[in-house]
Amino acid sequence: MLFRSDERGFGAYTAADYDELLDHPVEISDFESVEFIACGVPHHLVVAGRFESDLERVAADLAQICAAQIEFFGRPAPFDRYWFLCLAVGEGYGGLEHRASTSLIFDRDELPKPGEPGQPRDYQRFLALASHEYFHTWHVKRTRPAAFMPYRLDRRNHTRLLWVFEGITSYYQDLLLLRSGVIGVTALLQRFGELLTRVYRLPGRLKQSLAESSFDAWDILYRPEPNHANTSISYYTKGALVALALDLTLRSETRGRTSLDDVMRALWQRYGARGIGVPEDGFEKLAAEISGLDLAAFFDATVRGTGDLPLAELLARFGVALEMRASAGADDVGGTQRTGHGEVLALGASTRARDGALELVNVLDGGAAQRAGLNPGDVLVALDRLRVNERNLRRRLARFETGERVTATVFRGDELLEVGLVLKPAPLDTCCLVVQEKVDADTVRRREAWLGQVVAP
Numbered sequence: 001m002l003f004r005s006d007e008r009g010f011g012a013y014t015a016a017d018y019d020e021l022l023d024h025p026v027e028i029s030d031f032e033s034v035e036f037i038a039c040g041v042p043h044h045l046v047v048a049g050r051f052e053s054d055l056e057r058v059a060a061d062l063a064q065i066c067a068a069q070i071e072f073f074g075r076p077a078p079f080d081r082y083w084f085l086c087l088a089v090g091e092g093y094g095g096l097e098h099r100a101s102t103s104l105i106f107d108r109d110e111l112p113k114p115g116e117p118g119q120p121r122d123y124q125r126f127l128a129l130a131s132h133e134y135f136h137t138w139h140v141k142r143t144r145p146a147a148f149m150p151y152r153l154d155r156r157n158h159t160r161l162l163w164v165f166e167g168i169t170s171y172y173q174d175l176l177l178l179r180s181g182v183i184g185v186t187a188l189l190q191r192f193g194e195l196l197t198r199v200y201r202l203p204g205r206l207k208q209s210l211a212e213s214s215f216d217a218w219d220i221l222y223r224p225e226p227n228h229a230n231t232s233i234s235y236y237t238k239g240a241l242v243a244l245a246l247d248l249t250l251r252s253e254t255r256g257r258t259s260l261d262d263v264m265r266a267l268w269q270r271y272g273a274r275g276i277g278v279p280e281d282g283f284e285k286l287a288a289e290i291s292g293l294d295l296a297a298f299f300d301a302t303v304r305g306t307g308d309l310p311l312a313e314l315l316a317r318f319g320v321a322l323e324m325r326a327s328a329g330a331d332d333v334g335g336t337q338r339t340g341h342g343e344v345l346a347l348g349a350s351t352r353a354r355d356g357a358l359e360l361v362n363v364l365d366g367g368a369a370q371r372a373g374l375n376p377g378d379v380l381v382a383l384d385r386l387r388v389n390e391r392n393l394r395r396r397l398a399r400f401e402t403g404e405r406v407t408a409t410v411f412r413g414d415e416l417l418e419v420g421l422v423l424k425p426a427p428l429d430t431c432c433l434v435v436q437e438k439v440d441a442d443t444v445r446r447r448e449a450w451l452g453q454v455v456a457p
Contacts, residue, residue, distance in 0.1 A: 038066035049088035053111035097136035143272030162214035167239015196431035197334025326426035346426035
């Protein structure tokens, strides 16, 4: 987009066509802003909404992330300036990529407090969002499926490649936080453990393939029905795990000669940099071409199949152990080893607070809640005729034994019901990645090529 404006942004702008006009959002508001340079390119961080933070610090971290991504795909960057248009709110999270900017919305408390040391978990979440949308500058805005060229605004645009574009981006959003030096290996593996946990807690991963998830996005991901956790999977999360599995497979099977990095750069040079759409089989063929491997069985199993990925075996080749444990409660998002002992019982449902009780959000296949006939939307008010809420549910469950039948009192609409709930042990669906110290030299070399040198915390 061409423009003639003053330092405040007021002036005349010209778009080559309607697509370019749509792809340059405009914001008029009270905001704070700071400019930074990455690989010689001016970038602007603009934050609207109420917040308290040190934007110079945030800009310095973003500069490292942006530089790492520009170097990843190769200079020069495909834009002459870039804008992060941010809105800090009380509760919200999401982003939308554009060819030279991104619009981000996030919880204001994710920004670090002035003078706060380290990289708090909430701040990592913000940085990962910014990293994700910035990666899309190459890998979505320019490299994109042939089905999206041109993108037709009057109809649905279907492709089975959304896992390639959103899933692989979700993998690199975190990996490039490490490579940029913004976070360390421990933080990265914790983030990967949380990602694994989000996938392993959904029975739908065994029902819907990634190809189907991509193609059905219009009807499922963005219009979820109450049972979606049992019937579908996100091409963002499982797609990121397939990207991880593919990267480890390429590095292992080619003895370090090829990685997913090489495939991504080739994808950019062959398609995105030349304005050519990626055919539906283009990514798989390119991965096989670049690596020299027969990857048909890999993609059949991971993209068109519904089985769990062999990540434990793959990670072990790189000196990283995948440990599985039961959830310790509603606030346990995985990524860390369990503290405490004793068996953990589970409802077999996710919940959220509602009017001093607990609304069932997802009732999972085979869990105690489903076997008792409970449904999403039911409001649990008591167990064993004693009130439960988000503060005491874990303590109440700890009072019972596996196989014990407990009376659950729920409201279904305005009707009060009592059902027999047979409690079961919580499934081993919470993941943690642990660096193994006693491994051979070849394993260490593979791990260092992937993650860099591991420094003990």
